[in-house]
Amino acid sequence: MVKVGIDKIGFFTSPYFIDMTELANRRHEEPGKFLIGLGQKQQAVIPPTQDVVTLAANAANKILTKADKDKIDTVIFGTETGIDNSKSAAIYVQALLGISKHARSFEIKQACYGGTAGLQMAVEHIRLHPDSQVLVLAADIARYGLQTPGEATQGGGAVAMLVAAEPRILEIEDKRSFYSDNIMDFWRPLYRRDAVVDGHYSNNVYIDFFKQTWQTYQRDYHCNIDDFQAMAFHLPYTKMGLKALRSIVNQSHHPERLLAQFESSRVYNACVGNLYTGSLYLSLISLLANSETLQHGDLVGLFSYGSGAQGEFYSGRISEQFDRRPLKTDMEAMLSKRQKLTISQYEEMYQAGLPLSGGDKQFDTASDHSPFILEGRHEDQRI
Numbered sequence: 551m552v553k554v555g556i557d558k559i560g561f562f563t564s565p566y567f568i569d570m571t572e573l574a575n576r577r578h579e580e581p582g583k584f585l586i587g588l589g590q591k592q593q594a595v596i597p598p599t600q601d602v603v604t605l606a607a608n609a610a611n612k613i614l615t616k617a618d619k620d621k622i623d624t625v626i627f628g629t630e631t632g633i634d635n636s637k638s639a640a641i642y643v644q645a646l647l648g649i650s651k652h653a654r655s656f657e658i659k660q661a662c663y664g665g666t667a668g669l670q671m672a673v674e675h676i677r678l679h680p681d682s683q684v685l686v687l688a689a690d691i692a693r694y695g696l697q698t699p700g701e702a703t704q705g706g707g708a709v710a711m712l713v714a715a716e717p718r719i720l721e722i723e724d725k726r727s728f729y730s731d732n733i734m735d736f737w738r739p740l741y742r743r744d745a746v747v748d749g750h751y752s753n754n755v756y757i758d759f760f761k762q763t764w765q766t767y768q769r770d771y772h773c774n775i776d777d778f779q780a781m782a783f784h785l786p787y788t789k790m791g792l793k794a795l796r797s798i799v800n801q802s803h804h805p806e807r808l809l810a811q812f813e814s815s816r817v818y819n820a821c822v823g824n825l826y827t828g829s830l831y832l833s834l835i836s837l838l839a840n841s842e843t844l845q846h847g848d849l850v851g852l853f854s855y856g857s858g859a860q861g862e863f864y865s866g867r868i869s870e871q872f873d874r875r876p877l878k879t880d881m882e883a884m885l886s887k888r889q890k891l892t893i894s895q896y897e898e899m900y901q902a903g904l905p906l907s908g909g910d911k912q913f914d915t916a917s918d919h920s921p922f923i924l925e926g927r928h929e930d931q932r933i
């Protein structure tokens with residue numbers, strides 16, 4: 551069978567962040583609750599000039615060449631914070647980046663699972679059409695509201711993945727397990743900008759779905775935990791993945807190895823926060839860029855979770871051609887260039903609007919130097 555998987559991967563987030571110790575102090579919480587209890591050090595603050603379209607366009611812009619843009623025949627956009635109830639975010643990105651007009655472009659939704667649904671659809675498409683390439687985008691802005699329990703688990707950003715035959719990063723195996731049920735742990739009705747969440751219940755459902763998919767995967771593919779060199783998780787906050795790993799790590803003869811790899815897999819998520827559909831893939835980037843022990847051919851398990859709820863466990867092997875250095879350099883350059891906001895500046899930005907869109911507190915669009923920004927709306931059209 552032809553090898554198919556992630557050939558290129560790119561990440562983009564806001565140029566602004568806050569420090570979680572400062573947020574804890576302002577909210578009269580022990581900093582240890584956010585830093586250790588949730589495992590978050592910093593949080594991306596998304597300005598009004600960035601939405602899922604611009605975030606994804608900025609991420610994809612970093613990885614695509616002209617030849618890629620001509621070859622891509624499918625653009626799949628996974629998001630749960632889309633910008634239109636009708637038109638897909640994929641069409642906007644396709645046009646902004648000059649991707650072939652002969653591509654099929656659409657958006658998919660199942661909470662934080664949408665990126666994985668897109669990736670697996672892309673893999674199946676390439677298995678049938680090995681000469682083509684698919685662009686998969688996973689972008690979201692996680693908002694729970696100021697001074698809510700969810701506030702410490704906000705964030706945002708985008709991951710862009712080019713899926714192709716003979717991939718140079720991760721070969722995705724044709725092995726996966728699913729689990730789904732109609733559950734109200736986290737949702738966002740169309741009339742709301744911030745999510746509704748039953749936080750502690752959502753943690754329990756996440757663990758339950760992880761165990762369900764992990765057991766099914768082991769049973770169906772006759773494997774055990776020590777076949778895996780590392781596991782990457784959907785990380786709504788990084789402690790969540792640690793809880794999931796701890797729930798099975800005693801099955802391993804080398805628990806320290808998996809726990810050490812987990813530390814590599816959460817470095818960037820701890821500095822960005824939740825990006826819903828993109829969180830698992832930011833964690834994968836973090837693992838790939840930061841693990842000094844992962845080798846070519848090593849097996850990585852991936853757990854994807856989307857509230858509501860859908861879980862999937864699947865696996866991939868590190869490609870022979872994979873080189874972690876450029877990924878690490880790019881990630882560190884981007885994260886270190888960000889500007890730290892005070893908590894007051896963050897609160898103001900959180901509530902600001904764009905000049906062309908009206909609103910009381912207006913944001914200065916010239917302060918965001920990202921390649922793609924949203925300037926506002928005119929006659930209900932994005933600028």
Ligand code: CAA
Nearest residue numbers: 580582583586587588699700703749750752753756786857
């Ligand atoms: N030092 C160290 N740890 C401390 C501490 C201190 N001083 N004080 C508290 N802690 C620990 C607590 O013991 C707890 O750890 P455990 O969960 O391991 O017991 C942790 O810090 C958090 O404390 P609380 O549970 O009291 O925190 P909370 O009630 O204020 O809210 C939350 C936590 C429920 C995760 C909330 O932030 C939330 O609702 N977030 C949004 C929902 C979410 O992310 N759910 C995840 C699963 S759903 C999903 O994955 C989809 C998605 O992306 C949303």
